[in-house]
Amino acid sequence: MNADEIARLARGTLLPSFPGATAPDWLLDELEAGLGGVTLFALTGNVPSPESLAALTARMRKAGDPLIAIDEEGGDVTRLGGHATGSPYPGNAALGAVDDPELTRRVYRSLGAELAEAGVNLNFAPSVDVNTADDNPVIGTRSFGPDPELVARHASAAVTGTQEAGVAACAKHFPGHGATVEDSHLSVPLVDADLELLDRRELVPFRAAIAAGTRAVMTGHLNLPSITGGVPATLSHAAITGLLRERLGYRGVIVTDALDMEGASGEIGIPEASVRALAAGADLLCLGPNEHAETVRATLEAITGAVRGGRLAPERLADAAERTAALRRWLAGQVPAAVDRPAGLEAARRAIRVTGSLPGWNGSPPLVVELKAGGNIAVGPTPWGLSPWAPDAVRADGAAGEAGRVLERATGRGLVVVLRDAHRHADQRALAGALLAARPDTVVVEMGLPVWRPGSAAYLATYGAAAANAQAAAELLGLTGTS
CATH class of the missing domain: 3.40.50 (Rossmann fold)
Incomplete structure (x- = not known):
């Protein structure tokens, strides 16, 4: 494999961000060169309105075949217009309170339909964390609830509804952020659970999401000492390859949570965290809301340097490329669904x-x-x-x-x-x-x-x-x- 091939494969793993509602020239150039895609953020001005977002995504698609990702959970975590007005769809806690999986499927199908209309094809949702810690500072209402079986049936419904709308679902935050009292944006939260406890609690909804055909799973920057030995799960071969790939049998795309978060890159920096995440088995790297052209260049240099130095096998990059190619093939065959806004208010009333x-x-x-x-x-x-x-x-x-x-x-x-x-x-x-x-x-x-x-x-x-x-x-x- 020559240097150009390695560089293109490395580029294909990256999901950087950019400011504003217009794609900058550097991004369009990178898309032409094979950039994997982008992650959109409301706070950086990417989503002033659904209409402007549709124009933005159409322009990016003229330059390449990007995966266009966003965090649109409905409820309290909303980007598609709801960041300015509040979401017309309740979040997972309300859906779990209703406990009608068909309604959850309907809500997520409508939410997915709105994303598809705006040109977004990968949604970093649903959150399938089992929220067992009342004082959890980052999950809370983003979870369907504290019961693994309840979360599992709604995880399945949410994945199904999203993908019926032609948008890839991404179950998160593997192996589960619900038992923590720390925020991985700020530290590496501890999940004090052995494999037996994980199997009957955190992993139950991920199994359900995988059985429902989720096209992506997002890793969390979580410390599970009995599994990862103190390494954040996003950078752990034992967590990604051993637990998710081998034990759970997942074969789809694995994407990291934002690598700018303290829990992933606080001591080592984003380029090094990217290398370690790829080596652990991740396929796509979400870089973070403020990581633009300079971070892309530094990360590409780190990845290609790791291949040259023997730390990262080129076959690992090729494996990631094949998985993302399979995701694109699936996306190309999807038929959009109809928006169903009344589902959101119905769910909120019933909750x-x-x-x-x-x-x-x-x-x-x-x-x-x-x-x-x-x-x-x-x-x-x-x-x-x-x-x-x-x-x-x-x-x-x-x-x-x-x-x-x-x-x-x-x-x-x-x-x-x-x-x-x-x-x-x-x-x-x-x-x-x-x-x-x-x-x-x-x-x-x-x-x-x-x-x-x-x-x-x-x-x-x-x-x-x-x-x-x-x-x-x-x-x-x-x-x-x-x-």
Whole structure:
């Protein structure tokens, strides 16, 4: 295999990013030279609208045959327009609460249809992590739930629905990010599980996704000492080749989570992490949202240098190329599905759980108070809350004296307090408790996981903060503002 062939094979493993809604010249040149594809990010300006995204993907396809990937989970992690308005589809926690796999299939088919219309052909979803740690800082509502069998049946439905729309699904984050209390964006989370526990917990949904025909699986930057010996799973031959390929029998494309994350490249850098991931058995390398032309050049040099130096077999690159070629052949034969937006609102409505009795507002709308809660790095600054249906809603951050000011504004009217993962935010719990002590008729709406349940007149759990979840809650509350 000559140097040009090795360089082309190396290029074919890369999924870099770029800023803006126009493909830069360097990217078009790389696509012509065989670049594997791109990963799109909302925060870098790739997706100002579905229409502009469709024009962008069409331009890239004139230069090559790229895999065009995005993180579009619905729910709290949304990129296709929802990053600005909130997603019209609830996320996995809500779908798991409903526990109707056919509805999950329908939601993911519609979501996939919207991606296909915009020219995206690889969706980094569904998340099939079993969320067994309440204090998980990065999964939470992105998981179908804490029960492996529930997650498995919805993993299968989500994969099937996505691929019925002609978009490749990517089950993540192998071998499972749900039992951690650390974020792999910031560190290498520990999963303290031996193979026996993994087999009956984390791996159950991945088996289901593989049986459903998922075209891709994404690795997580996770430390499983009994399996990987302290090496992040993304860089571990034992995890990727031994566990995923050999034990689970998976034959499709393996893609890494973003290699700019601390859990993968914090001590070694992206080029070296790329070499190690390929050697471990990965086929495609997601580089990260800020990794553009310079990172591509450095990574290509590292990969080709590793081949020349004998650290990376050229056959490993050829193996990756064949798998991605098979994915492209599958994509070429797909027929798009129809968008079905009503599925999202139906799912959000069916997911809500109400404890207690909802009060009437006696003709005067309640004061809605939304307690400050930022999203994690994966979620980003996506809008959430009930303010579109409550024009005078207020945001509160738990500062001293804030309860008094809120209670004064709520004089003579009902009070609705909106939380998001209150079990993870002491300031939310403290302020909500102070308000409830003075106003036991307060209605509490939890838009994250309903772990902390205060004693209130009524408690609504939406299992997510997407626009669809908010609308469903607003309908139940009888809010009269316009969205």
